Amino acid sequence: MVPSKNVGGADRVLRGVLGTWLVVVAVAAYLDDKRLTAATAAVAGAGLLQNAATGFCGGNALFGIDTTSDDSCSLD
Template identity: 45%
Template sequence: MAEKNVGGRDRLVRSLLAVVLTIVAISTLKKGKRKTGLLALVGALGFGFNATTCFCGTNEALGIDTTDE
């Protein structure tokens, strides 16, 4: 497994974004807006994955490490 590079406030923000995007996805899918709902769902899954695994590929590519904050 890759080394952790997401921590502290960054992890908390990603968790909150995952929750907000999940709510947006559910509400837009209920309104019949499939593209917007699916994009929000993909974003929620991505941020949720980052928050739970403490790893972000974009952070790694950019050399960012927020685990020491």
């Protein structure tokens, strides 16, 4: 079963930007020997980038949130 998209518009762009920023934070923290901060930021960043790439968020599905009807910034 393929989950339907529930992330779109500005929400999707914001997740991509924040995900990228968190990956950069993870690399900087790793280089500064802050392993726990690096791991936390890397996991959060990867999750947000996955949401942005696939257009699906499990949390949104759980709470019944659908931002795909937001046409303010469509990537499709």
